[in-house]
Amino acid sequence: MDHITIKTLAKKLGISTSTISRAFNGSTDINKDTRDRILDYAKKHNFLPNHYASNLRDKKSKTLAVIVPEIVNDFFAQAINGIEEVARKKGFYILLYRTDDVFEKEVSFVNYLNNGKADGIIMSVSGEANDHNYMRALAQKNIPVVFFDRVYEDIDVSKVTTNDYEASFEATEHLIHTGCKRIAYLVVNKSISIGKVRMQGYVDALEKHGIAFDDDLVIDCSQDEKINYSIIKQVLEDIKPDGIFSSVERLAFATLSVCNDMNIAIPNDLKIVSFSSLQIAPLLNPPLSTVTQPAYEMGIKAATLLFDALEKKGQVVPRKHIVLKSKLFIRKSSGG
Amino acid sequence: MDHITIKTLAKKLGISTSTISRAFNGSTDINKDTRDRILDYAKKHNFLPNHYASNLRDKKSKTLAVIVPEIVNDFFAQAINGIEEVARKKGFYILLYRTDDVFEKEVSFVNYLNNGKADGIIMSVSGEANDHNYMRALAQKNIPVVFFDRVYEDIDVSKVTTNDYEASFEATEHLIHTGCKRIAYLVVNKSISIGKVRMQGYVDALEKHGIAFDDDLVIDCSQDEKINYSIIKQVLEDIKPDGIFSSVERLAFATLSVCNDMNIAIPNDLKIVSFSSLQIAPLLNPPLSTVTQPAYEMGIKAATLLFDALEKKGQVVPRKHIVLKSKLFIRKSSGG
DNA sequence: TTGTACGCGTTATCAT
DNA sequence: ATGATAACGCGTACAA
Secondary structure: OOOOOHHHHHHHHOOOHHHHHHHHOOOOOOOHHHHHHHHHHHHHOOOOOOHHHHHHHHOOOOEEEEEEOOOOOHHHHHHHHHHHHHHHHOOOEEEEEEOOOOHHHHHHHHHHHOOOOOOEEEEOOOOOOOOOHHHHHHHHOOOOEEEEOOOOOOOOOEEEEEOHHHHHHHHHHHHHHOOOOOEEEEEOOOOOHHHHHHHHHHHHHHHHOOOOOOHHHEEEOOOOHHHHHHHHHHHHHHHOOOEEEEOOHHHHHHHHHHHHHHOOOOOOOOEEEEEOOOOOHHHEOOOOEEEEOOHHHHHHHHHHHHHHHHHOOOOOOOOOEEEEOOEEEOOHHHOO | OOOOOHHHHHHHHOOOHHHHHHHHOOOOOOOHHHHHHHHHHHHHOOOOOOHHHHHHHHOOOOEEEEEEOOOOOHHHHHHHHHHHHHHHHOOOEEEEEEOOOOHHHHHHHHHHHOOOOOOEEEEOOOOOOOOOHHHHHHHHOOOOEEEEOOOOOOOOOEEEEEOHHHHHHHHHHHHHHOOOOOEEEEEOOOOOHHHHHHHHHHHHHHHHOOOOOOHHHEEEOOOOHHHHHHHHHHHHHHHOOOEEEEOOHHHHHHHHHHHHHHOOOOOOOOEEEEEOOOOOHHHEOOOOEEEEOOHHHHHHHHHHHHHHHHHOOOOOOOOOEEEEOOEEEOOHHHOO
């Protein structure tokens, strides 16, 4: 028995294919005995209806596409966990795609998804401020999308973000309270998405406390670890900030490395707070003060929003924007 | 133009569906001009052949299933990166599934994959020593499988692992060289897969150096963080080992936490080495000595093996078992 | 080089 | 409660 289909099954059992189909779809229009007979036989022979044939019939792939910049990052890993949790309950599976923050990869994958491969998409965008028309094509095909954390403002879909502005304000203010006068802001791209909003919180906190904003203290970093290391090293040597507010976990790690190598004492010589969802932040040397986003909950919410849209397909579903709260954990790196 | 198919496209362009199909499949049997005309029109209207219909036709889903115990773990995250890297080059996509080390989830997902949803499967097994017949069903359907890191010995598929025995031996020996006399072995399940092999390396290293094996020093932990914390705390209080060899990263983190809380000085009072692919291990307090597996390479190899099998479908492909080398990084937690 | 026509495996509709 | 059948969108053998 090489290749079982409901057709061959039907022949073997002397029933019609429709009845077989009904057995698998929990139809009530079927005798319990025949159903059991079918299911038993199927289980014994390891048969399951072909997913692609079903999908071709009813245009439901039971698949969610998840697009994230990276996976080796507790924030995204936890968010994926949240998404998967919800998806699993709904009997959905997850197609994962990693963009490495490369815009072209994002575009290519989104275009690919245009063909109905997934019923919906949850994504944290690569963040480039380019032409976003490839996103609009999805709307035409009625494929719902939910952004989380990093969003495109000009695309009208549901979104799940955190109170980045307030959290950044609070983090910066905390550094000021501990006595910092020259706080550097580490960012990968200050002109887009989260980099921009978080910077505004930083800027406004400075202003509130009468500290002049200094453009030299805004440190634009890259995706490359080694380059970041040199950039930060140079900053610590030349500009000598007494505080660091990092909008991205990775840059805080680089800072810790540099400090290790340069023997800069944290928190005495330099205080650090960073956005980070790293679970072992308390185990770092020194324990890292973090603005921690509720990554897992964000995943849950994003998936929930997506299923809301999915279940009301055809109807006009109002976009929602859910804003969750981050939490500031003050640890030793900022004098806690 | 709500719903485009190659049929509607054919009508619009006044060509037949076969020609359209040819245009998309890079057939040479087609005039370059017609091809361009078709592709241009398609791109303009955002058309892509329906993936499910194609798959139904030629039984190629261009999808790989990846099954891992967890995602919030640099080892698995990096391995997934490696897998994705290869898959991407081959034009494949990844269906991700997380088992949380729950055997039933693994079985359920594997059974689901039986229906041709994915062309192949790469997995790190949940590790329970149960009946593995659900795995055999895949072989019948000609769906190739590759195990990585955690494998079932009794299932005949290609495997990618690391030299766990030697690495464990070396790590334990290192602890002995630093003066440890009472080395505890932390493990989640000492009777299966990696837990077992790594323990053997530990046991043999003790023996080589004339240290009596003490069953009380083998600490069986759980999946639950809080329980692990209490277990380890109790061990440090009562059994008072002077060295810890942790077969799993998570347990090393728990140990660090306990030591923090109990004011146990590492490495003076206690030395630690752990299996871990954590990239920021050097930034921990103290920097953690690790046995680091080449996670990314393992992903690459596993995916490569899978494609080998995939590309020789039908033929008998000999199973391969690739063993990569882990690297011992001696850091301060073990006196480095 | 292009077109015709069938079938991939399933499910919904309509009968019975 | 069950069966016959058409249709989902595509690719390919075959014919032209």
